[in-house]
Amino acid sequence: MLDEQLLTAAAAGDAEAVREAVTEGANLEARDSRRRTALLLASAADHVEVAQILVAAGADPNALDAQSDTPWLVTGVTGSVAMMRALLPAGPDLTIRNRYGGISLIPACERGHVDYVREVLKTGIAVDHVNNLGWTGLLEAVILGDGSAAYQEIVRLLLAAGADRDLADRDGVTALQHAVEKGQKEVAAILRG
Known part of the structure; x- marks a missing residue:
């Protein structure tokens, strides 16, 4: 009870x-x-x-x-920086994976949660983690994003944190190639950087 x-x-x-x-x-x-x-x-x-x-x-x-969700993983989905900060004192496992094999950074990149991506990158989370689909946060931001200002900023943040711009998906297609194919001119320019 x-x-x-x-x-x-x-x-x-x-x-x-x-x-x-x-x-x-x-x-x-x-x-x-x-x-x-x-x-x-x-x-x-x-x-x-x-x-x-x-x-x-x-x-x-x-x-x-x-x-296969956890309190920590859910923060990447919701994009709540306040919740992420509330959970950090509990020592969350930054390598724990969701049902797609992703860490909290990946759904945040996919959903355009700029502030969350900015803050979670400060934890030392693996910026080039590859999920079960063969995608990193950078690839998700381009493939599933719309190329808008939020996704442009996420791409900038990931690159500044050391993301490998040349890491391709399972088909050998890089984030830049995806951006060009999707007509995301600004994102492509950032990736050419």
Whole structure:
């Protein structure tokens, strides 16, 4: 019952109820029917205060759910810099992979989360990590991005962090070749840099 209250309160963003459940001894690693912990529920909904309470109590930022998401990995999807910062004190595993074999940087690049990419690169995360599709964050930003200002900035940030512009996908196509093919002139110019 107490564990269920913790999960419900975390999902709702009810910081006081979370604090109370933690104080009364709720299991921080209790799972819902999809194997999500309270910290994952809070992270997915961007309930930063709840996450801070759970992290301070010792919740695991690397707890995998049924679809291989973790509180840390979800930050790359949501792009929440505040949540990323809330989880960093818990010592998240920056190499943990989602169901696509990607680390948190990759979905952030795909979704155009400029501020998140800027901040997560400061953690020393692997800028050239290759996912199950054979794509890096740079390739995802070009292949799945639209070439807009946000994606241009992400490409700049990745290159400044040491991303290998010549690292090709499984078909041997580089980010520059993809940018040219997609008509992303500004991105192509940055990649030619």
